Amino acid sequence: MKTRDRIIQASIALFNERGERNVTTNHIAAELGISPGNLYYHFRNKEDIILSIYEEYARNLLIETMPEVSPDVKPLDAIILYMDVVFQALMKFRFFYSNLPVLLAKNPLLHDKYVEVQGFISQRVSGLLLSLRDAKMMEFSDEDLPDIVSILRLVNTFWLSFYQTQTNDNEINDAVFYQGVLKILVIIQPYISEGAKSEFLAARAMYRKRCQESLASA
Numbered sequence: 001m002k003t004r005d006r007i008i009q010a011s012i013a014l015f016n017e018r019g020e021r022n023v024t025t026n027h028i029a030a031e032l033g034i035s036p037g038n039l040y041y042h043f044r045n046k047e048d049i050i051l052s053i054y055e056e057y058a059r060n061l062l063i064e065t066m067p068e069v070s071p072d073v074k075p076l077d078a079i080i081l082y083m084d085v086v087f088q089a090l091m092k093f094r095f096f097y098s099n100l101p102v103l104l105a106k107n108p109l110l111h112d113k114y115v116e117v118q119g120f121i122s123q124r125v126s127g128l129l130l131s132l133r134d135a136k137m138m139e140f141s142d143e144d145l146p147d148i149v150s151i152l153r154l155v156n157t158f159w160l161s162f163y164q165t166q167t168n169d170n171e172i173n174d175a176v177f178y179q180g181v182l183k184i185l186v187i188i189q190p191y192i193s194e195g196a197k198s199e200f201l202a203a204r205a206m207y208r209k210r211c212q213e214s215l216a217s218a
Contacts, residue, residue, distance in 0.1 A: 015095035178211035
C-alpha cells in the first residue's frame with residue numbers, strides 16, 4: 001500500500017477510535033512509524049487528510065449505494081441493499097458524522113464537496129423511491145417525495161451522533177447499525193403498499209433478528 005493510502009487508513013482508524021479532535025498529525029505519523037515530514041510530503045495538514053478521507057467516502061456512496069431495480073433485483077431488496085451500504089459506510093467513517101458541523105465550518109472546500117455530493121445522493125435516493133413506487137411497492141405523492149428523501153437522509157446522516165448522545169457506552173457495533181436500519185424501516189412503513197407488506201415485514205423481522213443476535217454477542 002502506498003504511503004499516502006496508509007496515512008488515510010491510519011487516520012480513519014485513529015479518528016474513529018479517539019475522536020478527530022484528539023488526533024494530531026504527529027499522532028498519525030507515530031502510528032505509522034514515519035516522520036512528520038514524510039506525512040507533510042503527502043498532506044499539508046490534518047484538514048487536507050480529512051478532505052481526502054471524505055473523497056474516499058463519497059466515492060463509496062456514489063458508486064456502491066444505489067442499486068438499480070431490475071428483473072434480477074427485487075424493489076425492496078434494492079432499498080435494503082442501499083441501507084446496508086449506507087450504514088456500513090457510516091460505521092467505517094463514523095468520526096466524520098460525530099463532529100460534522102465543526103468539520104464543515106473549519107474547511108470551506110470540504111463543505112462545498114459535502115453539499116455537492118449530498119445533492120447527488122438526494123437525486124439518486126429519489127430515483128430509488130420512484131422505482132419502488134413504479135413497482136407498486138410504495139405509495140406516495142410527488143409532493144411528499146422531497147420530504148421523504150430528506151427524512152431518510154436525516155436519519156442516515158445523524159443516527160450515530162444521536163445514538164452517542166443517548167448512552168454512556170462509546171462502543172459502536174453492528175447492533176447500532178441494525179438499530180439505524182430499523183429506524184429507516186419505521187419511516188417508510190406507512191408508504192409500503194398492501195401488496196408489499198408481507199415482504200416488508202419479513203425484511204424488518206430479519207433486521208430485528210440480526211440486531212438481537214448482535215446485542216447478545218456483544
